[in-house]
Amino acid sequence: MQKIYNSREIAEMEAQLVAERTDWEDASELIAHKGIAVCNRLKQDFYASRRAVIFAGPNEKGALAIRVGTSLVGMQYDVEVLLLNPKGELPEEVVAERDAFAEVSSHLTEVTSNAFSLPEIAPQDLLIDGIQGYELLPSLNNVTKYLNQVKAIKVALEMPSGMSDEMQGPIDYTKILKADTTYTFYSPKLLMLLPENEPYVGQWRVLYPSFYSAKSTSNATYMYFGTQEMEQVLPTRQRFSNKYDYGRDLLIAGSKGMMGAAVLAGKAAMTSGAGHLTVHVPSEQGAILQIALPEALVREDASEESFSSVGYPLSNYTTIAVGPGLGRSTESLLGLEQLLENYTQPMVLDADALYLLAQEDGRLLERLPKGSILTPHVGEFDRLFGPSRNSYERLELARREAARLGIYILLKGAYTATATPMGQVVFTMSGNPGLATAGTGDVLTGIVLALLGQRVPQLEACAAAAFIHGFAAESYSSDYCELSLTAGRLIEYLPVAFKRFTSNSSNTLFR
Secondary structure, eight states: OEEOOOHHHHHHHHHHHHHHOTTOOSTHHHHHHHHHHHHHHHHHHOTTOOEEEEEEOSSHHHHHHHHHHHHHHHTTOEEEEEEEOTTSOOOHHHHHHHHHHHTTOSOEEEEOSSOOOOOOOOTTSEEEEESOSSSOOGGGHHHHHHHTTSOSEEEEESSOTTOOSOOOSOOOGGGSOOOSEEEEESSOOGGGGSGGGHHHHOEEEEEOOTTOOOOBOSOOSEEEEOHHHHTTTSOOOOSSOOGGGGOEEEEEOOOTTOHHHHHHHHHHHHHTTOSEEEEEEOGGGHHHHHHHOTTSEEEEOSSSSSOOOOOSOOTTOSEEEEOTTOOOOHHHHHHHHHHHHHOOSOEEEOTHHHHHHTSGGGGGGGGSOTTOEEOOOHHHHHHHHOOOSSHHHHHHHHHHHHHHHTOEEEEOSTTOEEEOTTSOEEEEOOOOGGGOSTTHHHHHHHHHHHHHHTTOOHHHHHHHHHHHHHHHHHHHHHHSOGGGOOHHHHHHTHHHHHHHTSOOOTTOTTO
8 A cells, every 4th residue: 555645744754865865965956856757747748838837935835836947948948937925035945946947047036025917828828836835825825816717727736725735624715726737746645535625636646756666555544555556466366276265255135126236246246256156135036136147146035025134044155245226124124133143254235234224323333243344435424424524524534433343434436445443544546437327336345245255355355346446447438438337337347457457377388
């Protein structure tokens, strides 16, 4: 897992780096490396734009912005810099970058009052936001508000001006610059992963200066799971193995009129490597599963229309998932209670099972086996644990509840987040809005079930399932488009995702 750094941690890390690099004269070397990374990305993202207007603040971020301007002049850009210095004081690094820019261009204006003339800015120009760094200067807020009215391509460095990752108390969004793109360093910032900040952060990119190499960690509060981690998670199949080596899984799902959810979850589990799958369905609905999913064994409930009980031993099952299309009847509530009394191993609960857990003041939550996985979307989470004022507050609540109950909470969203019993949160970096369609949550449940059956640990199973789920959606969209994605087509693209992240050893014996 990769750590999600906050501003304080980055400042400490960079100060230590500068102190340890004996080949660097001072902090200007750090700024130079970061400036090169920004310019290289600008060339790729906005190759048609050849004019940049840079707003630099009297701080570290302003120094970086001016360095970017110096580099762009060398790349034959038309560059104009406004250095905002209302207090008439500049730190050494800003003075150094200002003087260096003056050697290559005369188009720098140092502003020492709140009244000044803004340059003309065209819609195709790059407006580079380097006003505020980790510090907030209230005297510059009017500039930020004005720039929000300017039509240009707005690129924020580190984070949009006016925004801070010290998310204590309400955020005044009227003082934040609305960026089209934000370039940040080392890792995404937590605030970039929260939906209410998207209009201000825009599309974001993580830049890695040449001196930096990402290091995996397991002890941070907030982390993210990406391609590097995905390549190390999936188990390797042994030649002398059988179906029971890859899970004896039980899926309790479906009710009259909602059998599609059971089919989707079951197909996703089988496509994700489940060795032996049993699907428990209402007695009059079994034929649907026999036809739609012939690979699975079907066990029929005593009820004809919904889940009511499991009348057979559960100890032989590697893991159990319950919920997709289950129904919300009283008999299903009693059936879930019976299940929790008779199965003490970790299980996966989704969809209607989450609705049932929230009934009667959530009394069944306390009976969840330790290590179980809940897979709610935001509405289901709020029903279970109470409403939150914003996404950050919801994440903190998920951390606390996961630790209190000893469970994993896979909170679905644009950046699906898994809260762990250790009080950590791991974000998954894949997917697109095409997943916002009926049935994709059932597919995710099937993938989680299959990975657990293959004895992937819970945290890795949650993060990897969400990553594969999102990667399949991206693969489909690259061939077609986001809006046409359905849960059924998503399952068809799971093999594409698994092939990307598994080593294919078939047909190599006689080469």
